[in-house]
Amino acid sequence: MVFEVKNIRKSFGETEVLHGISFQVESGKALGLLGRNGAGKTTTIRILMDVFRANSGEILMDGKPFDRSKYQIGYLPEERGLYPKKTVIEQMIYLACLRGISKKEASDNSKKWLKRLEVSEYENKKLETLSKGNQQKVQLASTLVCNPEIVILDEPFSGLDPVNSQILKDVVKELIQQGKLVIFSSHQMAYVEDFCENIAVINRGNIVLNGELKEIKKDFGKGRVIISSENYSLEELKQKCESIFSQMVIVKDIKKDYLILELKENYKKNNLLEEVLKTDIELEHFGNYEPSLNDIFVAKAGE
Amino acid sequence: MKKFITVLQFELTNYFKNKTYITTTLIIAFIIGIFFTLPRFIDMSDFFGVPMKSLEKEKEEVPEEEYQKFALLDQNGYFKEQTVLKAAFPETKWIIAKNIEEIKSLVEKEDVDCGFVVKSTTELEYYVINKGMMDSNTETFKEVLNTIGRQIYCQKNGLDYESIQKAFNQPVNVKEQVLGKDTMKNYWYCYFLIIIIFMMIIFYSNMIATSITAEKSNRSIEVLVTSVNSNFLIFGKVIAGALAGVVQTGIIICEILVLYKVNREYWNGVLDMFMKIPAESLITFAFFGLGGFLFYAFCYGAVGALVSKTEDLNKSTGGIQMIIMFVYFGVLMQLQNVDGIFIKVASFLPFSSYSAMFARVALGKVEPWEVIVSFLILLISVIGVGILGAKIYRMGTLRYGNPIKISQALKTLRQK
Incomplete structure (x- = not known):
């Protein structure tokens, strides 16, 4: 049916x-x-x-x-x-x-x-x-x-x-x-x-x-990555990303354990990773963002 | 249809298992049981104001010390012999007073029940502390004085009082042959049955409305209207209420008839006027009574759906109650004028024909076509109000908050 x-x-x-x-x-x-x-x-x-x-x-x-x-x-x-x-x-x-x-x-x-x-x-x-x-x-x-x-x-x-x-x-x-x-x-x-x-x-x-x-x-997580560092707090990391990687990403959200970054057009995950590794940021987490339904709901119903 | 039967069965079981319903039936049956068997054991002549069989059968002499005491000031010496007085006032002890002050004093101290001052055969004074509703002492005494007056007149004019009395009071044998309706006989059962149907409408219609409002109040209505056609729900409820009412009233009426038949001898036939109901009146009562009941039950059902709290129900049913009361009192007050224009008009209106047409059939002149037309109007109205009630019930589902006015509900229905 x-x-x-x-x-x-x-x-x-x-x-x-x-x-x-x-x-x-x-x-x-x-x-x-x-x-x-x-x-x-x-x-x-x-x-x-x-x-x-x-x-x-x-x-x-x-x-x-x-x-x-x-x-x-x-x-x-x-x-x-x-x-x-x-x-x-x-x-x-x-x-x-x-x-x-x-x-x-x-x-x-x-x-x-x-x-x-x-x-x-x-x-x-x-x-x-x-x-x-x-x-x-x-x-x-x-x-x-x-x-x-x-x-x-x-x-x-x-x-x-x-x-x-x-x-x-x-x-x-x-x-x-x-x-x-x-x-x-x-x-x-x-x-x-x-x-x-x-x-x-x-x-x-x-x-x-x-x-x-x-x-x-899948759609909602597309073009988004998560990142966290061992030597910077999330707030410090956010400021760093906004100053160093502003051409490549936009900081979308700060979660409890990581930041969510949205890659700008023409940039890929690997490009970002390469740039991050050039800095003094010691990576704790880096990977694909998998949104929870709650995130999707808040994003869509909270608009 | 199967679903309608399911609703009907469920609602009917609710009534038959309802503690109030069972208790009311038992209490009324018990009271009626006692009331109708009472004349077997005690004399109820005073209660009805007419002698009962039990009194005739077992009448005992009242001892002289229990006689009522009346005081008398006989200024003209009419009552040197008290024969006439004793005949008019049996079981009465007369205290002869010397003056008015003594009469007043005896009455005030309650040494006597009342006092009479006879000034002449045409002038009488009566002294009593509190005059009862049924106090007819002055009337009886007036008769006594009239008799004395006639005796004095006959004496003065050399006439024989006894022979004149005999000649003027010839017994007349009356044999009544009522070819039409005996209004006198029919009046009381008509009155009684109108009260019964009025009580049924008020009591059961309220129960139906309460049961509908309760479903809104406990929020079960949404499950119900999504499970079954709402027409089945409201028709099932109303018809179950009608059946429960008929069963309860039937039990009570049957009990009355059986107990009265068994105890009729002791009642001395006092209630025959309520019990001997002609078949045509009973049939009219059954059809019009049921029709009127259903008409109002559907109205109450619709109102019940417009209210979401049972405590708001009385406020919303006030309008219908006013109509019912108006019809009830209007018809009862016009029972002695059933061929008048009020009853004639009321006998064709669906909200009043249940009692007005019945009254006309029992007490007045009515053509068969009038009864048929009136019943058809009532029948069509019941169906119409039923369908309208079902629509209002469906529309009222999930409308919580303040009670919805009927006018507002009708407006919403028209818009759909």
Whole structure:
């Protein structure tokens, strides 16, 4: 399955909040929808789920208009919420039946997912008696209870401790391995980096970066090197680079352990290395810059 | 349809498992149980103001020391013999006073319940500390004085009082044959059923609205509307509320009917006027009552979707409540004039026909075509309000913050 969002626009009153969102994702892969608070991630997801109607644009599945009724979709909304006064199993079965599966299957699936998410002991407890983290796990279990082909998770990691985050991370990896189509939004770049092959960065209602994460990283690191010295502090090294190598490089950033330098046109890594070796700088690190998703996100979404 | 049944089942189970619902049903059933079996054990004649079977059966002589005490100042000596007085005021001990001051003093010290000063057959003074709502002593005494007056007149004019009395008070046997409707008999059950449907609307519609607002408040609404058609959700909720209401009211009415039938002898048929309801009235009540209930339930459901906190609900339902109250009091006040223009107009309006048309069928003149047209208007309105309610419900999803006004919601719907 290839899921495509094309040029989605959405206005609330006179204000346009999405200015033409487009991205693509296919089965067996996960798309990480990234963006700062208020960038438009949740609105985009809500349009995918038909909670809001887009003013224009298309949502396609295998090139045809996306008919939600033909697919089982597991949706975890950003606004978490189930019935606090109902028992866990009762509401999971209800939600599964609402999505069209039989009561027996709903019951079996509920038990399976509660066990997988390590909350099966709360099966017959009222939701309100559970901790926030466990409530979130129950909500995730009810998202997956209908054995969905498409999984849409809005900020699934928020509110989870590292152990629970790891469980969720494993579950998402399993879903990807099972060939599910996964779309999720998150602020936790480490998780996105871990299992997303594709990302789409939304900034102020626009897609500012979209594509395969590996390629994006490669592109973003192209023409950049890292450098650190044993006899100069990073600040001193920065000043030195700016005075001696200003023709060849621009100092882009100071990280904790190294400087990031961007090579100017017509200069290569080796040219810089040759020049550095002519100076009194004793190299500690010198090499290709491999950006983290966090760096890319800050660079793109912080613009 | 399967999903609609799922919603209906879930919502209905919620009602049947709801502690308030169960407790209310049990408490009302218990109170009714006690009330309807009470005449078996105690005399309730005073409660109803009419003699009950239990009283007739087991009437015991009241001991003289428990007689009520009345004071009397008889300035003209009409009551040297107290035969007439004793007949009019049984179980009463009369204290003869010498003057008005003594009467006042006896009443003030509460040595007597009240006091009478008879100045002539046409002039009477009555002394009492607090006059009760049901105090008819002066009326009874006036009758006594009239009798005395007539006796004196007959004596003066040489007439035989007894024969005149007999001639003037011939017993008349009346056999009523009501060919149309007996308004007197139908009035009370009509009154009673209008109160029942009013209470059902207020109680259950509020519960429906609360259940919808609670889903917004606990944020489960987003999961729900993305899992199932929102029409199924609101129709399921409203119909479940209606069924829960019908079941609870049905249990209570059945209990009343059974207990009254079992204890009717002890009740001396006092409540027959509430129980003997003609089939046509019952059918009208069932159809119009249910229609009116659904009409308001959908209105409340839509309002519930416009509010995100249950504490804001009362403020938003105030407008609908005003209409319900206006219809309720308007129809009850016009029950003695059911063929008047107010009830006639109200019987065709969807928000009032549930009680007005029922009142017309029970108490007034109404043509079958009027009932059919009115019901069709109600039916179409219920469907219309249902669809509109579902749209408002869908539109109200994720609209948190201050309650949205209905006018604003309708405007938003028109823009879409």
